[in-house]
Amino acid sequence: xxxxxxxxxxxxVKLGTQLRVRVVVLxxxxxxxxxxxxxxxxxxxxxxDTVYGRYVLDxxxxxxxxxxxxxxxxxxxxxxxxxxxxxxxSEDAAGTWKTVLTRDRSRDDLFVGKVLAAVTxxxxxxxxxxxxxLAAGLLLAGTRPLVGLSGQLIAPGRAVVLTLLxxxxxxxxxxxxxAVAVALSVLTRSSVAGVAGPVLLGLLLQVLSLVxxxxxxxxxxxxxxxxxxxxxxxxxxxLGSFLQGAVLCALHLAVLLPLARRALLRRDVAAA
Amino acid sequence: MQxxxxxxxxVALLCAGCGSSVTRPRVEQALATTFTNLxxxxxxxxxxxxxxxxxxxxxxSCARRSGGEGPGGDWACRLQxxxxxxxxxWVYELEVHPDGCFRADxxxxxxxxxxxxxxxxxxxxxxxxxxxxxxxxxxxxRP
Numbered sequence: 001x002x003x004x005x006x007x008x009x010x011x012x013v014k015l016g017t018q019l020r021v022r023v024v025v026l027x028x029x030x031x032x033x034x035x036x037x038x039x040x041x042x043x044x045x046x047x048x049d050t051v052y053g054r055y056v057l058d059x060x061x062x063x064x065x066x067x068x069x070x071x072x073x074x075x076x077x078x079x080x081x082x083x084x085x086x087x088x089x090s091e092d093a094a095g096t097w098k099t100v101l102t103r104d105r106s107r108d109d110l111f112v113g114k115v116l117a118a119v120t121x122x123x124x125x126x127x128x129x130x131x132x133x134l135a136a137g138l139l140l141a142g143t144r145p146l147v148g149l150s151g152q153l154i155a156p157g158r159a160v161v162l163t164l165l166x167x168x169x170x171x172x173x174x175x176x177x178x179a180v181a182v183a184l185s186v187l188t189r190s191s192v193a194g195v196a197g198p199v200l201l202g203l204l205l206q207v208l209s210l211v212x213x214x215x216x217x218x219x220x221x222x223x224x225x226x227x228x229x230x231x232x233x234x235x236x237x238x239l240g241s242f243l244q245g246a247v248l249c250a251l252h253l254a255v256l257l258p259l260a261r262r263a264l265l266r267r268d269v270a271a272a
Numbered sequence: 273m274q275x276x277x278x279x280x281x282x283v284a285l286l287c288a289g290c291g292s293s294v295t296r297p298r299v300e301q302a303l304a305t306t307f308t309n310l311x312x313x314x315x316x317x318x319x320x321x322x323x324x325x326x327x328x329x330x331x332x333s334c335a336r337r338s339g340g341e342g343p344g345g346d347w348a349c350r351l352q353x354x355x356x357x358x359x360x361x362w363v364y365e366l367e368v369h370p371d372g373c374f375r376a377d378x379x380x381x382x383x384x385x386x387x388x389x390x391x392x393x394x395x396x397x398x399x400x401x402x403x404x405x406x407x408x409x410x411x412x413x414r415p
Contacts, residue, residue, distance in 0.1 A: 051404055054403075054404065149306075149405055149406040150302065150305050150306050151306035151307065151405060153313060215291050224371075227372075227373075230371065231406075231408055234406055234408065235305065235309070241372075241408065244410050
């Protein structure tokens with residue numbers, strides 16, 4: 001296990017030096033304040049087409065929830081792709097599998113360490129986006145009561161707590177998309193597929209659930225749990241969508257990660 | 273792997289018409305609750321505290337123009353409530369999304385005006401003219 005932790009540390013260092021990752025970190029940090037500035041200067045009206053868009057100037061947490069609703073569409077799959085899609089394929093691109101595997105780390109250590117690095121980085125980016133958007137929203141609109149999704153008024157302190165919890169609830173599908181990126185990165189050996197794959201999958205599933213008469217099949221799509229946080233903000237708190245989504249995401253992890261691990265363990269590196 | 277994908281596609285195809293999370297009772301109940309909460313808040317902002325959520329007795333009856341249930345932009349709902357001893361009936365147009373959230377639009381002429389004057393004289397957007405709401409779309413959720 002300590003071998004995996006060494007890999008984890010090195011992979012995090014490597015991620016931190018990548019331009020792509022740095023750009024995403026900056027976007028998570030500065031995107032929400034830029035949005036708040038634009039709304040504050042009335043460069044555009046409140047975006048009423050997205051849930052909580054109409055309340056961004058009335059209550060601080062609304063901006064954070066607007067960003068959360070928007071992020072679930074394609075930003076969060078993009079975070080997963082940027083962080084995890086390149087982790088394995090970059091060793092193929094650079095031809096470094098032989099080098100890393102001749103060290104005293106087993107392939108299992110390498111796989112576990114890289115996956116842990118992806119999870120750590122993705123969670124950190126999510127936390128960054130959550131805190132940045134909440135801070136920007138509070139600066140923009142202050143701490144007035146928030147209108148809930150049943151029209152009820154939520155006291156400011158409770159609204160901040162519920163907003164942070166809402167961000168926590170998107171963790172399962174975010175980890176699901178991270179597993180998709182890991183699997184693509186190992187199986188296709190292509191960084192492009194690993195990075196862009198999760199985004200395209202996310203967009204495809206969004207379009208499917210919007211236009212298709214999918215009915216209850218919608219509950220089986222990996223993008224559906226991204227909206228489970230709505231249940232926290234109705235007057236009767238409903239966690240059914242979150243729990244069902246968590247099971248769905250656990251299934252994705254249970255299928256995709258062993259698939260990727262087996263492919264990596266069986267790969268003939270010497271011949272490559 | 274391919275067999276599993278095939279089975280999944282088959283189930284999806286068979287089940288495509290077998291129900292939706294967007295049902296009429298869920299839409300009606302969520303709309304009535306949301307409207308009532310917003311109405312009472314608006315009256316309180318205007319200094320009129322004699323209305324209450326249970327006192328309004330709001331009911332909603334909804335239907336899709338195309339018939340049936342499910343997500344779509346063609347839901348129309350009649351809201352009936354009693355405020356200040358006057359029975360009132362307003363019609364809202366709803367766009368209901370697959371994720372269980374909806375946007376309700378009041379009628380521009382007969383329904384709530386776009387702006388209301390508060391006690392302060394300030395003009396603010398009428399929260400009842402257009403608003404959002406959500407219901408629980410999970411499997412097995414009430415009602």
